[in-house]
Amino acid sequence: MRLFSTLALGLILMGANPALAEDWAAKAGKHSVEIEDFEFDTGETLPSITMSYYTLGTPQRDEEGYITNAVMLLHGTGGSGTSLLRPMFGDELFGPGQPLDLAETYIISPDNLGHGDSSKPSDGMRLDFPRYDYDDMVRAQYRMLTEDAGVESLDMIIGTSMGCMHSFVWGHTYPGFVERFVPLACNAIEIAGRNRMFRQMIIEGFQNDPDYDDGHYEDASELETGQKIYADVLILAGSNPYRLQAEAPTREAAIEAFHTAQGSLKARAVDPNDTIYQFDASRTYNPAPHLSEIEVPVLWINSADDFINPPGLGDPEALAEKMPNARFVLIPASEDTRGHGTHTAAAIWKDELTAFLEERAD
Secondary structure: OHHHHHHHHHHHHHOOOHHHHHHHHHHOEEEEEEEEEEEOOOOOEEEEEEEEEEEEOOOOEOOOOOEOOEEEEEOOOOOOOOOOOOHHHHHHHOOOOOOOOOOOOEEEEEEOOOOOOOOOHHHOOHHHOOOOOHHHHHHHHHHHHHHHHOOOOEOEEEEEOHHHHHHHHHHHHOOOOEOOEEEEOOOOOOOOHHHHHHHHHHHHHHHOOOOOHHHOOOOHHHOHHHHHHHHHHHHHHHOOHHHHHHHOOOHHHHHHHHHHHHHHHHHOOOOHHHHHHHHHHHHHOOOHHHHHHOOOOEEEEEEOOOOOOOOOOOOHHHHHHOOOOEEEEEEOOOOOOEOEHHHHOHHHHHHHHHHHHHHHHO
16 A cells, blocks of 8 residues: 555654665674673663664775774664665665765664664663663764774764754764764754653553553563554654645545554564653753854754654754854655655755765865
């Protein structure tokens, strides 16, 4: 069903469908590092955490041996390092002559803390795992790069959704480390209002499920109420209303498409504790007071049909003006955009990226 395909692509909102990432993920090298004595902002520490990451391309080094062509990709909430290695993203960016041509670019795409094969509650600690936040996640990325990947600077960070927000954290936390940023599909203000509310719907949907058992459930799929709420919220938050209206113009068509998409998402049951931590991690995020400290070039792109970051919310144009070298682009809504998931459909914004890279070359 075509409409289901539309929903499925849009619902990668949190990057949660690695099955679509076969081509480029299969070509990527996978790495894992144990980062010792990791301290969280809560004051908790772990003797070590695991960070997994994927690489594509070949690193180029200067006379001192430092890598000069590294670009880090940062996925969204619930995703993994393969989320941005799917054809819809990589086919537009990684090939010969493309903006991130692998003959010239060294791609690093981590499983962020709490995601993929990196350390997370479901590894065994459950709710005893420290309550990480975005600052912790960025610190883990930094230590992964410097302690294992051999990277002392990045040519660019391209971040989507949660990764977009991580870009703004990187900008003021490690000034001078990243030469330019391309944040896609986020805001640079505290996560409040409806954005916080939909996250809380997901969190409480699992916590209030009768089978949650204070985080000690045995089978994630048995939390039917929590999984249903999670699926329903993603359908609402990740879709393009204009395209769905065009493709499901009747009540019957819309209900049929809803049940099809809902069933697909519920079939891919997520771990409730991991998901709660993932959606809670944005609780301390608020880069707005620090934006003026980000002096390197920034290309910030949102789409007008983004449920999570609707046009004008937080006045992103004004926020961009706080950064000396930033430009904000709002992609008009159309049947080609994919709601919040537009960040993954690189063909829609590739021209903006190409122009941004050419400006630096000039």
